[in-house]
Amino acid sequence: MTLFLAGLLLGLAAAGAAALAWRRRVLEREIGELKRLSEVRREFVANVSHELRTPLASIKAYAETLSQGALEDAENRAGFVAEIEAAADRMANLVDDLLNLAALESGRRPPVFAPLALGKAAAEVVAVLMPLAGRKSVVLRLEPFHDIPPVRADREMVKRVFVNLIENAIKYSGDRGVVRVGAEASGDMVTAWVSDNGPGIPAESLPRLFERFYRVDKARSRELGGTGLGLAIVKHIVDVHGGTASAESVVGEGSTFRFTLPVHRG
Numbered sequence: 001m002t003l004f005l006a007g008l009l010l011g012l013a014a015a016g017a018a019a020l021a022w023r024r025r026v027l028e029r030e031i032g033e034l035k036r037l038s039e040v041r042r043e044f045v046a047n048v049s050h051e052l053r054t055p056l057a058s059i060k061a062y063a064e065t066l067s068q069g070a071l072e073d074a075e076n077r078a079g080f081v082a083e084i085e086a087a088a089d090r091m092a093n094l095v096d097d098l099l100n101l102a103a104l105e106s107g108r109r110p111p112v113f114a115p116l117a118l119g120k121a122a123a124e125v126v127a128v129l130m131p132l133a134g135r136k137s138v139v140l141r142l143e144p145f146h147d148i149p150p151v152r153a154d155r156e157m158v159k160r161v162f163v164n165l166i167e168n169a170i171k172y173s174g175d176r177g178v179v180r181v182g183a184e185a186s187g188d189m190v191t192a193w194v195s196d197n198g199p200g201i202p203a204e205s206l207p208r209l210f211e212r213f214y215r216v217d218k219a220r221s222r223e224l225g226g227t228g229l230g231l232a233i234v235k236h237i238v239d240v241h242g243g244t245a246s247a248e249s250v251v252g253e254g255s256t257f258r259f260t261l262p263v264h265r266g
């Protein structure tokens with residue numbers, strides 16, 4: 001009898017120790033995750049500050065040049081003012097994208113899901129971006145969206161996804177580029193795609209493209225008015241729709257970006 005009791009007590013003690021060890025591992029994991037999040041936040045603030053500082057430094061430098069005599073320089077002053085304007089535009093773009101991303105992430109304005117004709121949304125965006133394509137001598141083509149069922153999506157958000165992807169394709173393709181927009185349906189999902197015959201993206205960059213502030217070529221992105229946030233916004237929107245976003249590319253041949261959205265059932 002005593003032996004039985006002793007065994008029982010030992011068993012209980014062992015179970016208690018195992019439960020404690022388990023609890024401890026859970027806590028350690030949670031603390032690790034919190035540390036990682038605070039690191040991500042710190043890095044984000046550092047990135048934002050750096051991105052704002054670059055155009056700010058440029059505005060300051062040109063303003064100084066003007067105030068220290070270049071105002072009298074009839075040949076160059078207009079150019080300096082144009083540089084100030086361009087830098088201010090870059091800052092405005094960045095602040096817009098940051099606010100967009102913050103609004104999305106806060107969940108303050110949750111998506112409004114409704115049946116959406118994807119072809120119509122794509123056509124509206126293509127019409128808006130046609131002038132940009134024209135200025136860059138890029139052919140922008142919308143493929144027919146036959147037999148694409150309505151998707152369950154927030155109309156404005158999906159249009160934002162198309163804008164960001166098509167703008168990239170136009171911007172990075174340059175002269176004689178051909179940008180195509182289309183979609184395919186399979187099962188419960190619709191896959192929309194934007195393809196270009198631009199410079200392409202090196203394989204090692206593909207996994208990082210959708211990170212905030214990641215750019216393959218920082219100087220070129222800035223020059224083209226980029227913020228490095230466009231694809232992070234795309235990914236966020238596609239995620240809240242329960243879809244996935246991906247990129248495929250061959251350097252020297254072009255890139256194809258795809259995102260999926262669930263078919264509307266109802």
Ligand SMILES: Nc1ncnc2c1ncn2[C@@H]1O[C@H](COP(=O)(O)OP(=O)(O)O)[C@@H](O)[C@H]1O
Pocket residue numbers: 164168169170172173196198199200201209214215216217221222225226227228229230231232255
């Ligand atoms: N169609 C494309 N062709 C080549 N590179 C691209 C394309 N789309 C995106 N990229 C690369 O991915 C980076 C991130 O894109 P994005 O998040 O939209 O930021 P950005 O503001 O720089 O356009 C770009 O800086 C560019 O290097």
Ligand SMILES: [Mg+2]
Pocket residue numbers: 164167168226227228230231
């Ligand atoms: Mg972009």
